[in-house]
Amino acid sequence: MRLLTSILICLFAFQTQSQVLPSIESFGPVFTIKNPDYKTDTSQTFKAVFDVGRAFDDTEKTNKLLESAARFIRLHREAGVPINKIQVALVIHGSAIFDLLNHVDYQSHRTSKDPFNPNYELITALAQEGVEIILCGQTASFRKIDRTQLHPDVKIALSAMTALVQLQNEGFRLINF
Numbered sequence: 820m821r822l823l824t825s826i827l828i829c830l831f832a833f834q835t836q837s838q839v840l841p842s843i844e845s846f847g848p849v850f851t852i853k854n855p856d857y858k859t860d861t862s863q864t865f866k867a868v869f870d871v872g873r874a875f876d877d878t879e880k881t882n883k884l885l886e887s888a889a890r891f892i893r894l895h896r897e898a899g900v901p902i903n904k905i906q907v908a909l910v911i912h913g914s915a916i917f918d919l920l921n922h923v924d925y926q927s928h929r930t931s932k933d934p935f936n937p938n939y940e941l942i943t944a945l946a947q948e949g950v951e952i953i954l955c956g957q958t959a960s961f962r963k964i965d966r967t968q969l970h971p972d973v974k975i976a977l978s979a980m981t982a983l984v985q986l987q988n989e990g991f992r993l994i995n996f
Contacts, residue, residue: 841940843948846881847890849897859898866906867891868991870983872913878929881937882918884996885909888950889941891994908986909945912955912979916962919954924968939970946972955979 869891871884888907895905911919917928918938925936942952954969957978966975976982987993 841944841947843889843892843941843944846941846944847883847886847893849890849894851897859895859900861899861901861904863900864904864906864990865891865895865900866989866991867994868908868910868983868986870979870993870995871909871911871915872979874914874918874929879933879937881941882915884915885918885938885941885945887994887996888945889948892948892950906949906991907945908951908953908982908991910953910955910976910979910982910986911973912958916954916958916964919952919969919973920964921968921970924964942970942972953979953982955982 867888869884869888871882873884874882888909891907892902892905896902917925918936919942920928920936922935922939925939926934946952952970952973953976954973955978956975959965959975969975983993
């Protein structure tokens with residue numbers, strides 16, 4: 820009976836820990852810039868759309884282009900921009916599609932020793948912050964990826980081109996690395 824109780828306690832503790840939602844504070848370094856010459860106008864609204872079209876070779880690290888969205892939010896918050904004046908969207912296409920996959924499908928498309936998609940928690944944290952994560956429907960169709968294989972917070976658009984134009988028409992500024 821004691822063994823069963825111990826197992827149940829461990830399972831409950833594990834389940835409780837796994838329900839802790841990730842935070843963007845864990846992603847991407849942000850450095851404090853004291854007294855910059857070019858001041859940040861904290862009264863402006865910062866609307867940014869990140870064009871993310873590639874993945875990186877290291878399948879055990881987060882995609883730095885996705886991580887840039889977390890850094891954008893964090894550094895502007897640190898500079899004093901109110902959170903309601905920071906709006907971010909990610910438009911994903913090309914090989915970056917694989918970084919949006921659930922854990923099982925990530926393993927079948929990317930070779931990694933780790934059984935988890937390292938981008939999954941980042942995507943969850945970004946979605947919690949209100950970031951729109953938009954996937955090019957053309958890329959999804961070309962790569963034969965359907966909604967069931969994607970992180971649940973990913974939205975599919977007609978195309979990346981459509982989403983980028985539409986967001987820019989809504990006042991978002993393009994950030995393309």
